[in-house]
Amino acid sequence: MEKWKNLKKILPVIGIVILIYIIIRSGPERIAEAFYSVEVLYLLPALLLIIPYILLQTYKWKYILDRQGIRLGFPYLVKVYLIGTFYSMLTPGRLGTFMRIGYIREKAEKSLGECSSSVVLDKAMDMLSLFAIAIIGLGLLAGYVFDMALITVTIAGFVLFVAALMFFMKRELSARVMRIVHRVMVPRRMKENAREAFEHFYGNMPGTGALIVPFVVTLAGWLGVYTASYMVALSMGMNIPFHIFVTAFPIATIIGLIPVTVSGFGTREAVLIAMFSSFGAGAGSIVAMSILAFVITGLAPALVGALLSLRE
Numbered sequence: 001m002e003k004w005k006n007l008k009k010i011l012p013v014i015g016i017v018i019l020i021y022i023i024i025r026s027g028p029e030r031i032a033e034a035f036y037s038v039e040v041l042y043l044l045p046a047l048l049l050i051i052p053y054i055l056l057q058t059y060k061w062k063y064i065l066d067r068q069g070i071r072l073g074f075p076y077l078v079k080v081y082l083i084g085t086f087y088s089m090l091t092p093g094r095l096g097t098f099m100r101i102g103y104i105r106e107k108a109e110k111s112l113g114e115c116s117s118s119v120v121l122d123k124a125m126d127m128l129s130l131f132a133i134a135i136i137g138l139g140l141l142a143g144y145v146f147d148m149a150l151i152t153v154t155i156a157g158f159v160l161f162v163a164a165l166m167f168f169m170k171r172e173l174s175a176r177v178m179r180i181v182h183r184v185m186v187p188r189r190m191k192e193n194a195r196e197a198f199e200h201f202y203g204n205m206p207g208t209g210a211l212i213v214p215f216v217v218t219l220a221g222w223l224g225v226y227t228a229s230y231m232v233a234l235s236m237g238m239n240i241p242f243h244i245f246v247t248a249f250p251i252a253t254i255i256g257l258i259p260v261t262v263s264g265f266g267t268r269e270a271v272l273i274a275m276f277s278s279f280g281a282g283a284g285s286i287v288a289m290s291i292l293a294f295v296i297t298g299l300a301p302a303l304v305g306a307l308l309s310l311r312e
Contacts, residue, residue: 018266022273022287030284034236038292042235046296049228054301056221057081060214061122068118068204070108079308080104086305089298094257097123103312113201124165125211129218130250131158133226137247144244144278150271154251169208222250229293233281236289240279248275252290264294 023031058078065072080103087096098119105115134154226246233240252271256264269290273283281289 014266016266018270020266022266022269022283026273026283026287030282031288034282034285034288035292037236039235039237042231043296046228046231046235046293047300049224049231050297050301053221053224053228053297054078054081056217056224060125060217060221061118063214063217064118064121064206064211065104067206067210068114070104070110070114070118070204072104072108076107077104082301082305083309083312084305085298086302086309089302095259113198114204117201117205120168121206121211121214124168125214125218126222127161128165129215129222130254131161132219133222133247134158134250134254137244137249137251140244141248141275145275147274150251150255150274153255157254169205225297226250228297229289232293232296233289235292236285238276238279238281238285238289240276240281244279245276251275 055078058074058081061081062072062074062077065077080100083103084097084100087099088094090096098116101112101115101119104110104118105112108115131154135158138151138154223246226249227242229249230240230242230245233245249272252268252275253264255271256268258267269287272286272290276286277283
């Protein structure tokens with residue numbers, strides 16, 4: 001147990017170490033030059049594209065909640081989504097986004113199990129759509145970059161995720177596993193609460209057909225985010241085809257979710273350099289683009305969420 005606690009402390013540092021190494025290898029002066037060369041006019045549309053992304057993400061979440069019989073106002077859900085974005089920035093694997101469960105539980109006065117399932121489904125749609133775009137990106141990149149490690153990690157992650165999602169959506173299969181967990185691992189005094197939480201979690205779970213709209217909405221949201229990042233790349237003079245950029249960037253996002261860093265720093269930049277160097281982009285420019293894209297697409301809404309969190 002003590003070793004695991006120490007490992008949890010060390011893991012998030014790995015990505016930062018990788019980022020520092022990449023900055024040193026790329027040349028801090030080249031990264032600074034890339035920032036100085038930014039055409040500011042490209043950044044305004046990049047910032048504006050984040051607004052529809054936030055609204056689409058919130059609409060997807062509300063769509064799931066409505067089908068679970070949890071009726072909450074759209075403005076309130078936008079606020080909670082932004083607060084969740086702030087906390088996700090602070091945690092490996094963006095797990096802080098599950099802070100949203102507490103907010104909707106208090107507002108809707110529903111059980112923990114009922115409120116948890118909406119956020120889990122919301123994140124599942126995020127990951128499923130992200131993998132869908134990334135698989136297309138692998139195909140489009142094949143003619144320019146062949147990196148077996150990227151291909152293996154992405155496809156293996158996709159297969160494992162789909163298998164886990166199919167298992168998760170099957171209540172009967174989950175129940176079998178939970179019975180074992182319930183019998184072996186749950187303390188006697190908590191067994192009844194655990195059983196009720198499981199029942200509530202699946203009690204108002206929408207069917208697979210009801211997830212088509214959230215999946216499509218999430219696809220549109222991701223494409224908007226990566227278009228914003230593409231505008232950042234254009235502001236630095238990068239000449240990467242649009243269709244390759246917006247489909248390949250999700251590969252870096254997926255690998256950045258591996259919980260060895262915070263907000264994907266380090267691992268994301270390493271993957272972007274591996275993919276985009278073949279298009280004539282220098283490592284310094286790619287690192288600068290990644291950092292600035294993060295500021296616009298991630299940090300900006302997270303700061304709004306931080307202010308909202310302080311008010312709460």
